[in-house]
Amino acid sequence: MPVATDDIIRFLEEKESKEGALPEFLKFYQQLLHVQSRVERNLTSRLEPGLSREAINKRINSGVPLISFDELALDWPLLTSTFDEVKAVFAGHAELFNSSLERLAALSADTLLARQTLKTWYEKQKLPARIPVKNVAKKLINSIIHATMKPFLTSHARKLTDFIDQGRWRRGYCPICGGSPDFASLDTERGSRWLLCSRCDTEWLFQRLQCPYCNTQDQNDLSYFTDDAGLYRLYICKRCKQYLKTIDRRQTEGRILLPIERFLTLDMDRQAMEMGYKPH
Ligand SMILES: [Zn+2]
Ligand SMILES: [Zn+2]
Known part of the structure; x- marks a missing residue:
């Protein structure tokens, strides 16, 4: 079973109380985990495995992953609010990424969370070649999308992981x-x-x-x-x-x-x- 996000949050809290203030990159990670944990809690009770045991075995035998993009039950209002919270965490630590608060705060969910953009990201593991974002490195955009999608993917994965041969x-x-x-x-x-x-x-x-x-x-x-x-x-x-x-x-x-x-x-x-x- 994958590690629970809340266990990592607790680990960081203990580390902080033992060793004093966490380094900047761990503070950043800690804040991200809080956002992701809230989304996971919201989703976990609602998601179903979605595939029969037979369908799972068939895909595993033929090398097809269990969740295609179209099978991901994406709750768009929740996805948008998650993006905004994730973006705020990145913006609050912009210097870690050689960026600035203003540039990151200006990123818009409307352009980045377009269905086709996310589909390309999911299937090719990278963003479309032409993505309309100015002044922010593509690698950083990729990390923000990754962090936004993460709790959706981990929640789906937890429902299916025990069925993998x-x-x-x-x-x-x-x-x-x-x-x-x-x-x-x-x-x-x-x-x-x-x-x-x-x-x-x-x-x-x-x-x-x-x-x-x-x-x-x-x-x-x-x-x-x-x-x-x-x-x-x-x-x-x-x-x-x-x-x-x-x-x-x-x-x-x-x-x-x-x-x-x-x-x-x-x-x-x-x-x-x-x-x-x-x-x-
Ligand atoms: Zn190699
Ligand atoms: Zn995976």
Whole structure:
């Protein structure tokens, strides 16, 4: 089961009371989580799995994710208000993104939440080539859309995750939403590798000796580095020049909240990029 957003909120509150004020990027993340948690609570009681067990198995066997864009039950008024709240959180921390409050505050839900824009984002994992936004980097717009859509995707994913036959999927994209992984963990039982969806936080089983981005299995292209404590691994692929941050659950008895590990390991991103590798 994916980590509950409220557990991450509690983790950050405890961290704050133990260590004092959180760094700016964690404060930003904390505020975003509050917005996303409210939306998840609103949606959870209303959503149904929507697919029969048979339909789920059929899609899993043929590599089709369980939710297509048209099957996402998007509540547009809620989506619009979520966008406004998310935008305000980004605007309040604009300096983290080399932007300004005014520029971010000027973004309009009317242009960014157009059905076709979101459909393109969902299916291609990027925004349409021509998106009518001035003065804000496209990468940042992408992050705002991502953060807005996130609670909708996680709420849908939670209804479906238990029905996935993990042994039958094993693909480089998410079985629920088709998103790419941006983190991974090695499990305590056998050190099997589980990928974490960057969009809906679903985890799925994937071969350790294969790159999930370009699918190469050539061992000359694949390697990893570990940190001093052996807790983290940075998997790199020389073929597609991308990397994947990974935590080894066998190395700790503490509870791991995977979604927040993305933010606690930013040094690994820096290292990977210095070595010439890109995030997916
Ligand atoms: Zn997903
Ligand atoms: Zn690769």
